[in-house]
Amino acid sequence: MNPSVAVVASLSGVVKRYGALTALDGLDLMLHRGELLALLGPNGAGKSTAISLLLGLIRADAGRVELFGQDPQAIDARRRIGVMLQSAFLPSTLTVSELLRLTMSYYPAPRSLAESAEMAGVSDLLSRRYAALSGGQQRRVQFALALCGRPELLFLDEPTVGMDIDARQKLWAAIRRLTAEGCAVVLTTHYLEEAEALAQRVVVLGKGRVLSQGSVDELRAHVAVTRIRCISDLDVHALAQWPHISRAERDGTHLLLHSDAPERVLRRLLDADPLLSELEVRRAGLVEAFTELTRESAAEKEAA
């Protein structure tokens, strides 16, 4: 990692307990300028706690939390961030432009109303009351409020919940545009394809610690599984005995193989059945990697 890249926020050795429950257990996390970091993990992994600490909503029991080199509760630090929370209620009798103007007033050098609305795709909703909007439209308004202050760091907590595919694609495009401008983004999401599509770096949390971090590709590599699918009448039981095949199944005319060395398996497979057809080879996605990682951590816990 390039040490000259500016750190915009960090958690170091952070511990946070709620009574007997340890939500964060010595968490280290760094956010760099212009980087999109996806924070993943099963429920209760500590994602919300980490975000709440960075936003200055709660205090750590131990360790250090910094936002632009300051305490996150310092308002000057928070003037450089934008926030979109997961459960966000906004005053229902105000119009979209009133909500935007109010939020813009909190920042030293906000975007214009028109620019903010355009970036979030709410230009046509400005005169509507918030209560009259659909769930997806409300989410877009919340996104507009998050970006209107020209933030250098944007917190997006499950931003696309309740959005249709089209709205989601537009939001992704807007997020990419923000990161291209140098804005760092912290994204938590349940949609792994969202992290796959956007994130430069993925951090997987489990039980209040970092289970794994790296690029999407690095995370995928953690699960060295490739799926091979084809039509062939080779015997499944014989295939299961081949080296580098961890699983072999038959699904009607199709064969499904899992391998950690697909090139070798494929060469042998094509030799063994010259009539083989409809070949598909696919690497494990983030979904498989994520499932694998969090399953390991659960198993570890049971063993302990």
Place this chain on the structure above:
Amino acid sequence: MSVTAIATVPYQGMTSRRLLAAYAMEARSECLRYFRAPGFLLPVTLFPTMFYLLFGIVMNHNADANTARYLLASYGVFGVMSPGLFGFGVSLAMERENGLLTLKRAMPMPPGAYLLGKMVMAMLAAAIVMLLLLALGIGLAHVQLGVSQALVFIVTGMLGVLPFCALGMLVGTLVKGQGAPGVINLIYLPMSFLSGLWIPLSALPQALQRIAPIWPSAHLQQLALGSLGMGQSPAWPHLLVLLAYGVGFFLLAARRLRRVG
């Protein structure tokens, strides 16, 4: 603006002009928001005016000039308590539950703007209630008032709402969400009765008369009576008591808000 602004422009602090504008914007939004919500404005304004009309005017239609004044002052206090208690208490309790307060705390809203906005809103609502009651009092109960007396009466209401804002805020930090209106009513209605806002204190049992000075509303009633030229004692002790209540409730509430959120 160019799209490269973030990377090149170093961070600059808020100018004091922008900061002031943020406070004003917060207050404006809070007022607009509640005055557009019939569920807030109608009970807060209609409840005291209806009470005054029925019990202060219709039931006392033969009242002499002093009784009419006394009733106007008492119902004025009753009317002013509700925007403070409900505007602050219920909205704070709701917003602690629905996440708006969390979002506001995460955003760089200037310190205290949230509470100041609600205060301005409650003061305006109090002014509206006082105006409505004045109109009824002068129009139907034939209360004779000079312009300056009417103005002092309104200002008494607008400032008198503040200790009740602080009390509402304290309740709002103790109760979350839907439970708040019930708790507020449990304070609002008995306190109104016990401080002689519905039935004059002199008609209440001795024991209740003796404990009446506990209630902030009893002190505000004395100030309201004073503003209508019916003061029985100097104003400053009542002012001090209300100030002490206001500051005390506020400090307790602020401490709890900081600790619990």
